Amino acid sequence: MADNEHDYLTPKQLYAIGLLIEGKNDRETAEIVGVSRATVNVWKNQDNYFIAEYNSRINQLKDTIEASQHEVVLKAYRVIDKVLDIELQKDEPDTRVALGVIRNFKATEKLETNSEAIENRQKVRELNQQSDLKTAQMFASIGL
Numbered sequence: 001m002a003d004n005e006h007d008y009l010t011p012k013q014l015y016a017i018g019l020l021i022e023g024k025n026d027r028e029t030a031e032i033v034g035v036s037r038a039t040v041n042v043w044k045n046q047d048n049y050f051i052a053e054y055n056s057r058i059n060q061l062k063d064t065i066e067a068s069q070h071e072v073v074l075k076a077y078r079v080i081d082k083v084l085d086i087e088l089q090k091d092e093p094d095t096r097v098a099l100g101v102i103r104n105f106k107a108t109e110k111l112e113t114n115s116e117a118i119e120n121r122q123k124v125r126e127l128n129q130q131s132d133l134k135t136a137q138m139f140a141s142i143g144l
Contacts, residue, residue: 008049016040017054021061052132059125066118 009017012033019029026044030037043050084102087095 009053013043013047013050014053016043017050017057020044020054021057048132052129055132056125056129059129063118063122063125066121070118 012035016029016033016035019032020026020040024032026040027037030040033040044054045051084099088099
């Protein structure tokens with residue numbers, strides 16, 4: 001029995017997934033891979049292994065972007081903190097007002113960027129990937 005989607009996909013399908021993720025459309029992907037546009041469309045809409053691998057790669061990309069954004073936000077906070085410390089030493093009225101605004105600001109949506117939240121989202125994605133694979137295997141076993 002195959003361990004993952006890669007075992008069920010051809011090299012052309014794996015290449016097509018990469019091209020689609022890069023932003024190529026069905027026609028461009030088909031030309032590059034050497035299949036018809038209709039074939040790419042069938043893979044995208046009817047091949048459960050293809051769909052599961054595509055979704056898995058998209059989720060990996062999202063995780064990478066999220067981790068990168070997390071680092072950027074942390075760096076920005078460090079810079080703001082340094083600047084505030086410098087400005088507070090000047091003890092100017094504008095600085096005190098700006099600090100008061102920042103301290104009283106309440107974000108409307110909290111971005112969970114701690115390592116536990118990121119790890120939990122990764123676990124959910126892994127479970128979804130396993131579920132997608134099992135669903136694809138089930139459909140394949142009954143000829144769909």
